[in-house]
Amino acid sequence: MANAMSKSEQVQIDDLEVTLIRSARRKRLSLEVGVKGVQARAPSRMRLGAIVAFVQSKRAWIDQHLANVPDIPSNPEFSDGVSIHYRGTPTLVILKPGSKAPVKSTSNGIEVPVSESHLPLEVSAKTKLIKWLKQQTRAELEVQVARFAERMRIPRSPHQSIRVRDYKRRWGSCDAHGSLSFNWRLILAPPEVLNYVVVHELAHCLEFNHSRRFWAIVEQEVPNRKEYQQWLNQYGITLYQL
Structure with missing residues (x-):
């Protein structure tokens, strides 16, 4: 999927590894939690300190959603009747x-x-x-x-x-x-x-x-x-x- 004008980097916030995606088109900061982990989408000029504070303020929400993400399958058994x-x-x-x-x-x-x-x-x-x-x-x-x-x-x-x-x-x-x-x-x-x-x-x-x-x-x-x-x-x- 296209991500023109976006830049991505990994940021460590406390014990969380967050994928920070900055975009010149974005006006507001938002969070997504899923199989790709925690993603923060922010305007390109937003200060990192403000992003960190926002993520920390949403920690309970993040933990709740991370708990609902399915585990990654690891070499599932394949046999008749699977x-x-x-x-x-x-x-x-x-x-x-x-x-x-x-x-x-x-x-x-x-x-x-x-x-x-x-x-x-x-x-x-x-x-x-x-x-x-x-x-x-x-x-x-x-x-x-x-x-x-x-x-x-x-x-x-x-x-x-x-x-x-x-x-x-x-x-x-x-x-x-x-x-x-x-x-x-x-x-x-x-x-x-x-x-x-x-x-x-x-x-x-x-x-x-x-x-x-x-x-x-x-x-x-x-x-x-x-x-x-x-x-x-x-x-x-x-x-x-x-």
């Missing part, structure tokens, strides 16, 4: 040893064929599942980008690509030429969250910053965009179970 989120819904993964059928979504879960391989069965199945999920992500993104681009009156050319990437710390990006990139794990999130990220990145084709005009463009299509931002801040880390 549950993952797919399009926002808990879904079983069903391994099919010896099957040569393609990966497919059924009423019982996602069936993953596993043939004889030099790799452990679980590793082979996980690789196939992730490849299939990336294909589903791309297919869904192509539909939603086309749909929202038309609604937002944003012309798209064949030179403006849609890429699916294995991002670690972002959900999407838009370059100066209008090409879009998205985190493949968005297919694991509720569809409304994926759509919000699509609208967010398309809006950068019209306004390459996070100004008031930019957010007004986003909110024309996603009036409750703050709800989905909050979802990503609080629960986005759970999409990294694979």
